[in-house]
Amino acid sequence: MGAVVGTLTMQTKQRRPSRDKTEDELEMTTVCHRPEGLDQLEAQTNFTKQELQILYRGFKNECPSGVVNEETFKHIYAQFFPHGDASTYAHYLFNAFDTTNNGSIKFKDFVMGLSTLLRGTLREKLEWTFHLYDINRDGYINREEMTEIVRAIYDMMGKYTYPAIKGDVPQQHVDAFFQKMDKNKDGVVTLEEFVVACQEDETMMRSMQLFENVM
Amino acid sequence: MAAGVATWLPFARAAAVGWLPLAKKTMPKPPVDNSSRSDEILYVNVSGVRFQTWKNTLDRYPDTLLGSSEKEFFFNEETQEYFFDRDPEMFRHILNFYRTGKLHYPRYECIQAFDEELAFYGIVPEIIGDCCMEEYRDRKKENQERLAEDSEANEGTDAPLPPDSTSRERLWRAFENPHTSTMALVFYYVTGFFIAVSVIANVVETVPCRPPKGSVKDLPCGEKYQLAFFCMDTACVLIFTFEYLMRLFAAPSRCKFMRSVMSVIDVVAIMPYYIGLVMPENEDVSGAFVTLRVFRVFRIFKFSRHSQGLRILGYTLKSCASELGFLLFSLTMAIIIFATVMFYAEKGTKGSTFTSIPASFWYTIVTMTTLGYGDMVPNTIAGKIFGSICSLSGVLVIALPVPVIVSNFSRIYHQNQRADKMRAQQKVRLARIRMAKKGTTNAFLQYKEDRGLGLLRESDSSGFLRKRRKHSDRDSDSTALCVKNRSAFEHQHHHLLHCLEKTTNHEFTDEGTYSELCMTDSVGFRTSRSTSLSSQQGAQNNSTGCCPRRARRRAAIRLANSTVSVSRGSVQELDTLHLKTTSIPAQTRSSLNAQGVNLKLNCGEQDFSAAIISIPTPPANTPDESLPPSPVPIPGILRNTRATTFTHETVKISSL
Numbered sequence: 001m002g003a004v005v006g007t008l009t010m011q012t013k014q015r016r017p018s019r020d021k022t023e024d025e026l027e028m029t030t031v032c033h034r035p036e037g038l039d040q041l042e043a044q045t046n047f048t049k050q051e052l053q054i055l056y057r058g059f060k061n062e063c064p065s066g067v068v069n070e071e072t073f074k075h076i077y078a079q080f081f082p083h084g085d086a087s088t089y090a091h092y093l094f095n096a097f098d099t100t101n102n103g104s105i106k107f108k109d110f111v112m113g114l115s116t117l118l119r120g121t122l123r124e125k126l127e128w129t130f131h132l133y134d135i136n137r138d139g140y141i142n143r144e145e146m147t148e149i150v151r152a153i154y155d156m157m158g159k160y161t162y163p164a165i166k167g168d169v170p171q172q173h174v175d176a177f178f179q180k181m182d183k184n185k186d187g188v189v190t191l192e193e194f195v196v197a198c199q200e201d202e203t204m205m206r207s208m209q210l211f212e213n214v215m
Numbered sequence: 216m217a218a219g220v221a222t223w224l225p226f227a228r229a230a231a232v233g234w235l236p237l238a239k240k241t242m243p244k245p246p247v248d249n250s251s252r253s254d255e256i257l258y259v260n261v262s263g264v265r266f267q268t269w270k271n272t273l274d275r276y277p278d279t280l281l282g283s284s285e286k287e288f289f290f291n292e293e294t295q296e297y298f299f300d301r302d303p304e305m306f307r308h309i310l311n312f313y314r315t316g317k318l319h320y321p322r323y324e325c326i327q328a329f330d331e332e333l334a335f336y337g338i339v340p341e342i343i344g345d346c347c348m349e350e351y352r353d354r355k356k357e358n359q360e361r362l363a364e365d366s367e368a369n370e371g372t373d374a375p376l377p378p379d380s381t382s383r384e385r386l387w388r389a390f391e392n393p394h395t396s397t398m399a400l401v402f403y404y405v406t407g408f409f410i411a412v413s414v415i416a417n418v419v420e421t422v423p424c425r426p427p428k429g430s431v432k433d434l435p436c437g438e439k440y441q442l443a444f445f446c447m448d449t450a451c452v453l454i455f456t457f458e459y460l461m462r463l464f465a466a467p468s469r470c471k472f473m474r475s476v477m478s479v480i481d482v483v484a485i486m487p488y489y490i491g492l493v494m495p496e497n498e499d500v501s502g503a504f505v506t507l508r509v510f511r512v513f514r515i516f517k518f519s520r521h522s523q524g525l526r527i528l529g530y531t532l533k534s535c536a537s538e539l540g541f542l543l544f545s546l547t548m549a550i551i552i553f554a555t556v557m558f559y560a561e562k563g564t565k566g567s568t569f570t571s572i573p574a575s576f577w578y579t580i581v582t583m584t585t586l587g588y589g590d591m592v593p594n595t596i597a598g599k600i601f602g603s604i605c606s607l608s609g610v611l612v613i614a615l616p617v618p619v620i621v622s623n624f625s626r627i628y629h630q631n632q633r634a635d636k637m638r639a640q641q642k643v644r645l646a647r648i649r650m651a652k653k654g655t656t657n658a659f660l661q662y663k664e665d666r667g668l669g670l671l672r673e674s675d676s677s678g679f680l681r682k683r684r685k686h687s688d689r690d691s692d693s694t695a696l697c698v699k700n701r702s703a704f705e706h707q708h709h710h711l712l713h714c715l716e717k718t719t720n721h722e723f724t725d726e727g728t729y730s731e732l733c734m735t736d737s738v739g740f741r742t743s744r745s746t747s748l749s750s751q752q753g754a755q756n757n758s759t760g761c762c763p764r765r766a767r768r769r770a771a772i773r774l775a776n777s778t779v780s781v782s783r784g785s786v787q788e789l790d791t792l793h794l795k796t797t798s799i800p801a802q803t804r805s806s807l808n809a810q811g812v813n814l815k816l817n818c819g820e821q822d823f824s825a826a827i828i829s830i831p832t833p834p835a836n837t838p839d840e841s842l843p844p845s846p847v848p849i850p851g852i853l854r855n856t857r858a859t860t861f862t863h864e865t866v867k868i869s870s871l
Contacts, residue, residue: 050254053254054254054271057254057269057271058222058223058271059222061222061314061315062222062223076223077223077227080223080224080227093230093233096233110226113226113229114225114226114229117229117230117232118225118229125232128232128233129232129233129235129236132233133233133236149237150237153234153237173237176239177236177237181236194236198235198236201236203238203239203240203241204235204236204238206241206242207235207238207241207242208232208235210241210242210243210244210245211228211229211231211232211235211242211245
């Protein structure tokens with residue numbers, strides 16, 4: 001008797017994985033994330049209700065399912081930079097926005113990132129930039145990471161530039177950057193070093209001011 | 216860039232903050248964005264159906280009507296909405312384009328209506344989404360082809376020749392469209408007859424006739440009546456040669472004509488005869504000459520000029536060239552495969568008819584097309600098996616491309632049918648237009664009668680109009696067309712025609728009135744005409760001298776006649792006009808001899824009206840200029856130029 005029940009349960013157990021597979025497939029096709037309420041988002045970000053509404057309408061129009069995956073993100077970003085190859089930089093940018101690290105940007109991530117960049121304090125902006133450069137999220141920017149980022153940025157320029165990119169311009173750029181940022185010359189840049197160096201940089205501070213009114 | 220990307224632009228710009236630490240130079244100043252960030256709902260009223268949308272949605276495509284400031288022209292201040300007097304069903308699709316970024320083409324809509332809507336809203340059709348693009352392109356191409364066909368049909372056959380065409384052009388026209396003149400039709404039928412005669416003679420030549428006296432063997436008729444057949448052949452070839460040379464002369468582009476299929480067929484059909492004439496009666500060469508006679512059968516292809524169906528067939532085969540090629544290729548492959556197999560299967564048997572692979576080709580073809588003559592039959596079991604596979608596959612291979620060819624033929628045939636139907640409909644349409652024009656003329660004349668206006672009424676000495684009214688009862692169909700309750704438009708139109716009459720000091724009238732007036736005026740008119748008719752000036756002086764008022768009236772009538780009778784506006788009327796004037800010579804000569812009143816004489820002399828018309832205006836004007844260009848729909852006034860071309864004919868007559 002027990003054996004019969006045992007075999008019966010075993011059979012149902014065996015059947016379940018296939019059912020799970022179909023359920024998974026169903027889930028993937030109809031996944032639809034909804035953001036938290038408008039009030040909560042307003043509390044968490046520095047945007048007004050109207051601005052959030054406008055942002056969400058645009059976002060929902062583009063991504064009816066409520067999430068942006070990396071492919072779509074790369075495609076969108078590539079449209080802004082048709083001359084060169086924006087896919088590498090878009091990848092890093094995607095990771096910077098995807099704070100939850102689950103491979104997709106939801107509206108909340110999108111709006112939080114925008115809020116930091118446009119309405120955040122100087123410190124918050126610099127922290128965000130640091131996280132963008134710190135690819136492996138270990139809290140330090142080393143030469144390799146920096147070189148990656150700079151190369152990705154130069155890739156976006158494309159082939160036809162004036163003056164033409166000759167030699168290893170990205171490398172030189174990275175060297176100059178490390179010269180400026182790495183105070184204790186240990187080969188890595190920490191968050192504090194980064195923030196201090198940026199605040200000392202006049203050019204950068206002026207540029208930051210200009211970006212206040214983007215949105 | 217797609218509009219949706221615009222949504223992400225602020226995000227991309229914000230992300231530019233990430234470049235700042237790396238930048239060596241200061242960033243440029245961002246553009247000032249004065250537009251209010253808040254969004255508003257716009258109301259768009261399209262023929263009563265109210266659509267609402269965000270302003271941002273419409274702003275996505277700034278180079279369209281709705282996205283630019285052009286929509287302000289349609290803004291209704293009272294209702295605070297944009298009003299468009301267009302189709303709301305179509306507008307739905309247009310608005311969806313703004314919302315989703317993809318333009319869809321609704322399959323049930325007419326392609327032209329859709330195109331017009333797109334043009335109105337300033338949207339280029341190229342952005343139709345991939346889902347609907349194919350359908351859109353197919354239907355657009357079909358529509359364009361149809362329009363091209365129709366315009367070709369319009370210009371082709373029924374359009375009258377321009378009067379200044381050379382004889383060469385006229386000849387070419389007669390060849391291409393035999394229905395235009397009787398001569399051409401006669402020639403067309405004659406050549407057809409001779410083609411038939413030639414082909415039949417070729418066929419009958421080979422039939423065995425009773426042998427002549429003193430011989431047992433049956434002779435073919437060609438050898439028995441050699442002279443008769445030779446004469447017939449000569450006659451046919453002469454006709455064909457003549458026709459070919461005439462066509463060559465008349466062709467607008469001789470090189471193109473010589474390269475065309477029909478001309479090649481013509482040449483091939485008549486060449487053997489000439490080669491036969493040239494070649495000597497040599498025993499060796501005559502063998503080759505006999506082979507050449509085979510080409511005479513190509514004369515039968517000359518029938519394709521006479522038969523529409525044959526042309527369609529030829530055209531179908533040409534357009535199905537790729538399918539035919541495929542059929543041929545696949546058949547060849549199958550034949551080679553099966554022939555090889557059969558040969559090797561039957562190789563062992565004694566006395567086998569499958570002597571070689573090429574010999575087996577014949578068996579394969581006969582089997583695959585299910586002919587089965589039975590002259591070659593497999594004897595081995597393997598041979599029989601492969602033979603049956605061969606016959607089964609043959610049916611399949613041949614059946615595959617045939618439906619494609621059939622559907623092509625059906626499509627082309629229906630296109631032709633449609634062209635014929637269009638031509639028939641065109642005639643009905645023209646008749647309707649003519650009726651409508653007649654209706655407007657009659658309406659105007661009725662209007663004048665009712666108002667008691669017009670020179671005609673004033674100068675009616677012979678109680679003519681009383682008679683005229685009797686005639687008008689008969690004219691029931693035209694009065695039926697008259698609109699009794701005149702609309703504001705008609706009032707204004709009639710006023711315009713009246714203004715024109717006042718300007719030219721002539722009147723509109725109709726054919727009946729004109730011909731009757733002719734009758735009453737014939738005598739007096741003729742006497743004033745008999746002197747110095749060689750110049751228009753002379754005619755003018757005479758008429759002005761004797762009876763200026765009457766002359767003007769007559770001129771009015773004549774103008775009116777040429778106006779009205781030609782206002783029917785088609786080739787037919789022109790032809791009748793032409794015939795009227797050409798029929799005059801016989802009558803006028805007899806009338807001069809008879810010294811009687813000849814009604815037709817004056818009615819035919821419309822050409823003189825051109826001369827007389829110049830009276831009211833300074834004599835320096837040419838007849839053409841004396842008539843002010845009018846926007847009136849009655850085109851007859853322009854026809855006077857044609858009337859003047861007949862001047863020289865009637866001048867000659869009268870001077871007799």
